[in-house]
Amino acid sequence: MNGRGRLLFWTIVLSVGMPFVPLLLWSFSERWFFPALWPQDFGLRAWGYVFTTAGSQILGGLTTSCLLALTTAAISLLVGIPAGRALGLYNFPGKRLVALVLIMPIIVPPLAVAMGLHLWFIRLGLAETFAGVVLIHLTFCVPYAIFVLWGVFSDYNPEIEEQARTLGASAGRVVWSVMLPMILPGVTVAALFSFLLSWSQYLSTLIIGGGKLLTLPILLFALMDSGDRPVAAAVSLVFVVPAFVALVASARSIGRRGLQGVR
Amino acid sequence: MLHPGTSSTPAVRPTGRTTTAGTLCLLLGPALAVVLVLFAGGLVLGMLQAGGYVPGRGLSSLTVEHVGNVLLDSELLRSFGLTFYISATSTLIACLVSVLLAMALVRLAGRSRTIYFLLQLPLTVPHLVIAISVLLLLSPSGLIARLGVTVGLIDGASSFPLLVNDPLGIGILAVYVWKEIPFITFMLLAVLKNMGTELLEAGATLKATRRQRFFHITLPIIAPALGASGLIVFAFTFGAFEVPYLLGRTHPLLLPVWAYRNYSDIDLLSRPEGIAIGLLITVIIIVSIVLSHLLLGFARKRGITV
Secondary structure (H helix, E strand, C coil), rough: CCCCHHHHHHHHHHHCCCCHHHHHHHHHECCCCCCCCCCCCCCCCHHHHHHCCCCHHHHHHHHHHHHHHHHHHHHHHHHHHHHHHHHHHHCCCHHHHHHHHHHHHHHCHHHHHHHHHHHHHHHCCCCCCCHHHHHHHHHHHHHHHHHHHHHHCCCCCHHHHHHHHHCCHHHHHHHHHHHHHHHHHHHHHHHHHHHHHHHHHHHHHHHCCCCCCCCHHHHHHHHHHHHCCCHHHHHHHHHHHHHCCCCCCCHHHHHEEEEEEEE | CCCCCCCCCCCCCCCCCCCCCCHHHHHHHHHHHHHHHHHHHHHHCCCCCHCCCCCCCCHHHHHCCHHHHHHHEEEEHHHHHHHHHHHHHHHHHHHHHHHHHHHHHHHHHCCCCHHHHHHHHHHHHHHHHHHHHHHHHHHCCCCCHHHHCCCCCCHHHHHHHCCCCCCHHHHHHHHHHHHHHHHHHHHHHHHHHHCCCCCHHHHHHHHCHHHHHHHHEEEEEEEEHHHHHHHHHCCCCCCCCHHHHHHCCCCCCHHHHHHHHCCCCCCHHHHHHHHHHHHHHHHHHHHHHHHHHHHHHHHHCCCCCC
């Protein structure tokens, strides 16, 4: 890299890293009065609180959020792969309309949908339940998965499946041993999209979960209201780590395409 | 509106491949069920509730009272104006920076995986976390104000300009711009990498200036991706709740915050009004999608290649 490349590199490092500076400093501060630039005392009180005093609650939030995001991502793939295949591979009458209907929820915010469904979810016994929140997350995760997989199947050549069939492979075997390995990078991206969307969702979880389903964002909001800055900073960092891990873990499979298109 | 398949591998075009209606139903059925029942169903149920529908009393119980209350509220215009200003400004800034960043990356960073990895990090960070960080950075007792006092630029917290919960929504804009630049940049990078350098070289041979090459070659090529990602960002920021809730002022409220305030009010009578505001947000976003689509088509017909 030449001089200007290095300048670009450090600008990006600084801009990306900037928001984490106050979070790290606050989470390790014991006393930090205004206007000191540096905490007067460093300590592990906030982290101790997160992992011991409120440990079960934070850990519970972490587990709930993870389970919720994993379930949502898995169902999004199950529903999204066939739909993406239909849109990417085949021409059929009304395709534009079907595509529009399926993709629309990416752009339209979930706010009104969650409010509209809430009353009926109460009647059906789905409000304040895990299943209910999964359902509301699916309304925007499934369209995103379809969008990604549509692109994947536009580049996919199904003739190789016919060859496998001629060689005597069963339909299930073709899906498992031929199709899935070929579309794996796209599937990983779609799974990651859905995971991240569900993971960072606040309002729709609050409306449908009614504050009973304590995911990390719900806990974090409550902490912000209580005004304990070091603890809120520490929990913010806990909130970031699993998504980082998901990114690093999938980096290999995603390859050079990266997370293009994730929101 | 949205065109997938912008990945860098050469596409095998599905020219006219067809299949049986049964297979299509099987493939598309579950997805359509999710979107039509949950998403569209949710909107329809929302409309009924905004209309004050009482189950058991039939459609005769519908009234325009709640929607009317919202539309005639003197706060609506100010609330809409502020929401539109925040979304439009953050989208514009993010688009502008992303175009410059994407071009700089193609020219300078080449194959540096580190840079691309770094740029992917913001995509995984929830808006809520960045909102909290911006609060710790920009508030009157935040890190920037402390820095200002330390180097002697300001006397104390009171002489620091209001950057969160402020009338201009600086804090909200900061969060959105930080979050959305990588999103738009990656969308543009996919197109720029596919474009290669041949066209630009041809332009240079024909003595086109850098400015001309940008406006007549690069910009027309990235325009669809830029437009689509800009629209996604605009729609998202228009309907997002967490960031303005934490960093916005209590008056006037941004539309999503106002909607939720009403919806969660102890007075159950405000609930239909909350849903009506939520639906209004939905309508505004759908209208802006249609409008930008029409504008784009109109521009194409007139021969403007943007």
